Amino acid sequence: MTLVLEEGKDVELKQNGTYAIVAITKHGVTLARSLYANFHQTDLFYMSKFEKGDEAKRNISLFEGNVRMLLPSLFQHYKGIIMIISLGAVVRMIAPLLKDKKTDPAVVVIDDKGKHVISVLSGHLGGANELTKEVAELLKATPVITTASDVQKTIPVDLFGSRFGWVWESAEKLTPVSASVVNEEQVAVIQESGEKDWWNYDKPLPETINVYSTIKEAIETNPKAALVVTHRNLTEDEDVILQNGVLYRPKVIVLGIGCNRGTSKEEIEQVIQETLDELQFSMKSVKAICSIDLKKDEEGILAVVQKYNWDFTCYSAEELNRVEIELPSNTVYKFTGAYGVSEPAARLYSGADTLEITKKKSGNVTISVAVIPY
Structure with missing residues (x-):
């Protein structure tokens, strides 16, 4: 189908996949078609002037008009958006659509030659960093990820234990605790329950991160920040650890x-x-x-x-x-x-x-x- 993009009009999408691929140039369309053929759970959108004749058969959506008009609908319906468009243009187009890192979709940008895949938005919570790695591997491209915890290979505080289903008690201290981790301040990890194999890297824990089995033991070391993993409610004396700490609830x-x-x-x-x-x-x-x-x-x-x-x-x-x-x-x-x-x-x-x-x-x-x- 061909979408006509006009200012102020909602775009009706025929959605089949979880991720959207968008291209607006000749080379970009060639790259997008190749990625679409090899990356499952995707829908492909590109400009009608690059029509090849097999779009209906392959469930590819064409559009006419400014791609900026397509983005509000993509933001609403897709978990991630892969855009073969210049980074600067993408930043300008998505800026008015941004709401919250907990709800914004992942946005990944690929250059026209397919040499670099860049994680732009919702790197952790939205999964853009993982999406970047997957796409880069398919294209044999270089992944570009700037999230500090990924670059330094340390604990991603906002995703700690997420693959096991752990949830935060409160997100209030995520940012300052993350800062303590990436700035290599003394951080305590207190784990009373839950899966133990949360360290994913093929190197030891950083020297600034120490693991304790009790909150009392951790408090005595006076850490700058804490990650507390427990299924039980903290006592009033223990609650002091959360002054700059995040409490995680493992599914146990x-x-x-x-x-x-x-x-x-x-x-x-x-x-x-x-x-x-x-x-x-x-x-x-x-x-x-x-x-x-x-x-x-x-x-x-x-x-x-x-x-x-x-x-x-x-x-x-x-x-x-x-x-x-x-x-x-x-x-x-x-x-x-x-x-x-x-x-x-x-x-x-x-x-x-x-x-x-x-x-x-x-x-x-x-x-x-x-x-x-x-």
Whole structure:
């Protein structure tokens, strides 16, 4: 299809991919077509005057008018935009569209000869740096990345643990903590839970970054900044570490759940929240709910896992009965064929030898809590 780009008019896109490739010159179109053929999950846009005749067959979109008019729609619909246009022109065109690094798409620029691939916008959170590396590898080009943590091969504070699903408690201190890391000030990493293999580089940690197993130990060294990885809520004494620190929530909490048929979402959610509050654990560190396969269609549980985007795993009675548990129940066996539901399910999923709560009954809900050991 041919898009006619006019001032003040929205552009309707026929979107198939996750990334958009845009070209406006003869050489750029040749390069863009080659990249489009080899880079999956992309849509290609170029000027109609360079039409080759196979665009409809290959789902390529042509446009007429100023490419600047196309960008608002691309920003809204695509995770990343690859532009074979001069860097200066791209900067001028995207400037009015920028909102927030948490929501802006990745923007990557390629020169007309395909010699350099440049990460321009949303390098970390938007994934432009990784996109730059992938495109450069396909084109046998030189990737250009200027993000300090990437260049120095140190911890990217805003992406720390993201590949494991870790989330920040607050983004307030991301910038000053990042500054401490790249300026090689003394930084403490305190890790109480979560995956241990977060250091990706084939060199030791910088001497300015030290790892501690407790917050108390780290506080005694008086670091300039801190990265704290834990599933639990900090005490008032420990909170001082966050004066220039970021708190990360690893996905390590597993909830074994049993309930009466028809138990409401609200009751299940309330029991979960009350139980985590009792343990002083963060809801943001919950990874999964697990139960017996009789509950795989339990509407209350399904609503909760959908709300929080948690994993939901169900086991057969035979699988649950293979697990040695502390509190077997003949009553539960009578109704389910298993001597327990919440306790063995939590043990199976987490792989933990001991549970934080073995089994607690509250109203229509039975809950067990485990923390995945790493």
